[in-house]
Amino acid sequence: MPELPEIETVRRGLAPVMEGVRIVQADVNRPDLRWPFPENMSNRLTGAKIERLRRRSKYILADLDTGESLMIHLGMSGRMLISGAKLGTFTHDHPPAEKHDHVVFHLENGARVTFNDPRRFGAMDLLDTKTADSHKLLATIGPEPLGNSFDEAYLADALQNKGSPVKSALLDQRIVAGLGNIYVCETLYRARISPLRKAGQLSKLRVKSLVPIIRQVLTEAIEAGGSSLKDFRQADGDLGYFQHSFDVYGREGEPCRTDDCANTIMRAVQSGRSSFYCPTCQR
Template sequence: MEGRKIVSLTQNRADLRFPFPERFAERVSGQKIVRLGRRAKFLTVELSSGEVLVMHLGMTGRFTVSGHATARYKHETGTDPAHDHVVIVLDSHDIVTYNDPRRFGFMELWPAEQFQSYPRLMAMGPEPLSNHFSAAYLDTALKGKKAPIKAALLDQSVIAGLGNIYVCEALWRAKISPKRLSQSIPGQRAARLAPAINDVIAEAIEAGGSSISDFASASGELGYFQHRFAVYDREGQPCPACGTTIKRLVQSGRSTFYCPSCQR
């Protein structure tokens, strides 16, 4: 998409999770896409107008890029026109469709020169694959924190971009109980946890992500990291390391899966 011009944007309803920007189609049409980026789970599109289009997929959002023939997308199997909320046509004739059944995703426009004060990203923690993230950072970030480590890792101001699946998987790899208080992690446990987070994220990206029911890449490919889950969504099944039955519990409203024997 970089370097292409947006020919048109069609918005099929007034809102997703939040209302679409005022005069959305007008502000985006005719603009060149200068750069695509990502911070945490937010996607950014720098436009030649000086505005940044910030987008989030929520839980069920999906972008599909379909090739030149308009008809192709319409006739593809498994499509869901009822939830195609935004359709963008590029000057390459590619069609970028945003589909989102639950509408927890959103799109916003923000001035590029004030992007450092974009509220939703102001308090973001470091990217797990960047140099700003390390065992030393985790040591500092978790010191004195009373929340369970599961909750702390889901907190985007501690570390950006980890969701429920990868937090469960990283804690299993680091052999840390999800119930353990964050303040007891610094030291040896942080030394195991930081690389476990790195590895699980790097491997999941390499595997094309995790497709449970909704996720697919822009070309429609499914990920296959779900076949490598050690604990996530595996309640009642054996731990791949020790054979103990995987347990499920609810922490701050979300399911946690863990091995009660390996994870301490």
């Protein structure tokens, strides 16, 4: 489900409730998600103060005052929902427990944060804060697309000589962090590049044009609170609304939004995933 804008939206929603706050109890309702939870996870979280919530790619990292960081991945269907906290002028009451509430954090400020994940593609792990970046799941991830080290020279170099379609290259987390199927489709439409085009065949100029477009799409999506299709909710339960701004994703057979283009949006399957694009505008 969630790509970088959705994870950033969740992080921003959780931060005011969790940062500087102690966990008084952690309910761990099953032994695993995608992988087994770390040893004694509940005990290692209980009593820990969350000093900072940060994001790396699609992972949320909660730095604790114990020297450990809790790493959270939402997989395809994961949610982190706040209850019992005053959010603005509104207090969310604690809802009854739901199916797939796998981990519940009880905070000293009376708030509760519930991790719910029907498909269980999510993950949690505890890692040494000092060496968190070298965790197996984080070590090979490429630069943050909204950070300084992601620039035109970097991307041109990374895509040079790539024989795979540009769609696959942009989905490859080693090249750039945090993009998923939706935002790659939207980026390629705005860049007027066909998802089927081999990455290494693109002119330097066209590759470079991708950098500001990627930044723009992600920034707009974050400002919109992410995209809500089936599963995604912000941490306060609200929907994101960037899905209303999709030009191509999920619009197979609908008219292309480019002025004077008479074509309709097509769907192609690339390495098992749907690519949506306009065959006229995207070359």
